[in-house]
Amino acid sequence: MRIPAAFEPAGKPPRPRGRFAMRFWSTRHARLLETSYAWFEHGLVRLAPLFARIGWARLETPVAFLERQVKGVLFDCRMCGQCILSSTGMSCPMNCPKNLRNGPCGGVRADGNCEVYADMPCVWVEAWNGSRFMRDGDRLGDVQPPIDHRLKGTSSWLRVAREKVATTGKRP
Numbered sequence: 001m002r003i004p005a006a007f008e009p010a011g012k013p014p015r016p017r018g019r020f021a022m023r024f025w026s027t028r029h030a031r032l033l034e035t036s037y038a039w040f041e042h043g044l045v046r047l048a049p050l051f052a053r054i055g056w057a058r059l060e061t062p063v064a065f066l067e068r069q070v071k072g073v074l075f076d077c078r079m080c081g082q083c084i085l086s087s088t089g090m091s092c093p094m095n096c097p098k099n100l101r102n103g104p105c106g107g108v109r110a111d112g113n114c115e116v117y118a119d120m121p122c123v124w125v126e127a128w129n130g131s132r133f134m135r136d137g138d139r140l141g142d143v144q145p146p147i148d149h150r151l152k153g154t155s156s157w158l159r160v161a162r163e164k165v166a167t168t169g170k171r172p
Contacts, residue, residue, distance in 0.1 A: 023076050023091065024121075027130030030090040033074070034134050037086065044161040045168075056158060064155040081151030081159065087139040089130025096123045101144045 071077035104124035107115025
């Protein structure tokens with residue numbers, strides 16, 4: 001029987017090495033994804049009146065499912081509900097075994113790999129690499145608020161659209 005590492009949840013084996021391939025592609029193409037998401041977000045905000053008419057709560061389940069599929073493939077997304085990919089070089093910090101959202105721990109190995117999973121590159125090393133490709137790459141240094149675990153599994157896409165509409169003063 002294998003004993004889990006210090007911060008590894010019991011019964012959860014390390015991820016297979018091939019699982020990282022798309023995540024690496026996403027950080028290497030962070031600029032493309034940043035631009036694509038800006039267009040996508042603009043579309044979501046424009047559709048906000050329709051979303052409000054249908055009902056934000058009614059849309060939550062199907063949109064969260066779609067978001068989980070898309071972001072799961074591209075970023076190995078954990079659906080925290082508070083996506084900060086645009087601030088972290090398109091590298092999801094929730095992939096860190098310690099769930100660190102504001103930078104690497106003190107245990108990053110000399111080769112840039114994770115302290116917990118020796119064969120996994122540190123999420124924050126990848127975030128740094130990806131942020132260098134982005135227009136807003138300096139946002140990597142922005143301090144992120146603590147995660148609100150009540151939002152786990154909800155759609156950050158819908159949340160962003162609602163927030164953007166609220167801040168522009170337009171009523172959906």
